[in-house]
Amino acid sequence: MTTIGTRKHSVKRFLAENGALAGLLVLALVLAISNPAFLTAQNLVNVGVQAAAIAILAFGMTFVVVAGGIDLSVGSVAALAAMVGALTAGPVGLVVGALCGLVNGALVSYGKLPPFIATLAMLSVARGLTLVISGGQPHETDELVTFLGSNLTPMLPLPLLLMLALFGVTGLVLTRTNLGRRMYAIGGNEEAAKLSGIDVRRQKLWIYALSGLFAAAAGLVLAGRLSSAGPQAAVGYELDAIAAVVIGGASLSGGVGRATGTLVGALVLAVLRNGLNLLQVHPFWQQVVIGAVIALAALLDSLRRR
Template sequence: MTTISSNRRTPQKFIAENGALAGLLLLALVIAIMQPTFLSAQNLVNVGVQAAVIAIMAFGMTFVVVAGGIDLSVGSIAALAAMVGALTAGPVGLVVGALCGLVNGALISYGKLPPFIATLAMLSVARGLTLVISEGQPHETDAVVTFLGSNLAPMVPLPLLLMLLFFGITGLILTRTNLGRRMYAIGGNEEAAKLSGIDVRKQKLWIYALSGLFAAAAGLVLAGRLGSAGPQAATGYELDAIAAVVIGGASLSGGVGRATGTLVGALVLAVLRNGLNLLQVPPFWQQVVIGAVIALAALLDSLRRR
């Protein structure tokens, strides 16, 4: 009887875990039928490059969402890290991003602020600092940051390789480390996690620090692609990062999420934007379509939890 019951649950589990991938393939098929140039090698590489920045940022967001939190500051942290990297050096930008994440974690863990409020405050602070140190002007990146947005060879863009690297790191952290297992435990039931001996406050410091670090890396890749760091760079990217995580099957209530799902979610957004551009859909309508897709993903998440 147990075997039969398990077999009956298997299709539901498969759909829940692979629905985003099926949606991505279906979306790509529809766009390819309507615009065959979508499947050209150059365009597919472009889709991967377009997905890279959001994907790297979303991988960091995955840690936060799995642990039952939210981080609205990643777009502003990305801009601040990119600006600091442009004015000093890239590694300094990464340190700044991690420090911003630590501040978020401290406010949430020790200051007892809700994640929404703490990270909303950091969104404003980081964006303000970016405007202050840049004096409201874009700044050219140095050779190191510019290299992050370059091609190692024809059709081999470094941003795409970096996206795959961060994908691997995220998967390893979530599935092969104590920190990853504790993320799931905290997101599943924080009180139970405390009773089991997990230092939840300390873990949240690490989780938000990782989110800030990944956001900084995404900001540097973006600056490398553009050749400059702008004070308004990555505006609104935090929403795309959250959307990629949710589309990929993570639950906003915590305890559920995978690196593979987040990667697929970021690719869905990139394919959708690329396809709408190829089909010459006006930008305003593109926002409507993307918003509808995000709402649908959130609805499916709600139905799955119920």
């Protein structure tokens, strides 16, 4: 009985820690059987490119979720940063994204607003500013931003490399820095974090600034792929970013989350969309399927916390 109980515990632990990866492998296997075109090298590269912007957004979202917050503004901040980058220069767009994140952090930590309300307000403000400065029209990107969306070789797209680079940065921040350790402490028990001497308000400023910075990077990558920044770019991307984080095993109650899980979650969404397109599933039904997958991931998160 002891051996059986130990095995059951090991299986449960494996599924809790690697459920998203197992799901990704099963999904890929089903799609490969359904349509052999799925496993072609070019299609797999396309999946990686399609996942890049969402994954980068989700990496920034991971910081916030681990700390027990939420950031609904990342899609709009991505669009604003891309538009500013198109009208000026890419690095200016990154600064704008970080500033938007700092405002979110200030509203949450010093203004005492719930993260949902503060970032929902920024969602509206950032999208409105994007429309104002663009005049409601798309604008071509400069050479630097366009380069971010280009291919170094036909099988080596720069968005994919940037996604992997920022994946590495996210992992290092979460596991190798004091800021990362404080994220987990704040998300696990904010009051205990305060009593242990952590300046929670200051840490939240940095956490939301990082989210804004990653959102700006995602917006520039998306604009580079299209060689254009549009006022309606990245609409709804914040929901995909949250979905990727949750599918990847992070807990919306805070204190739990990994860069690897978030990357896998973003790939699950990209593989799912790509596979549904290959199977010629109607776009309306694709939304239904993706919504069901997100609901299932949230349910698993609830069961895991119990």
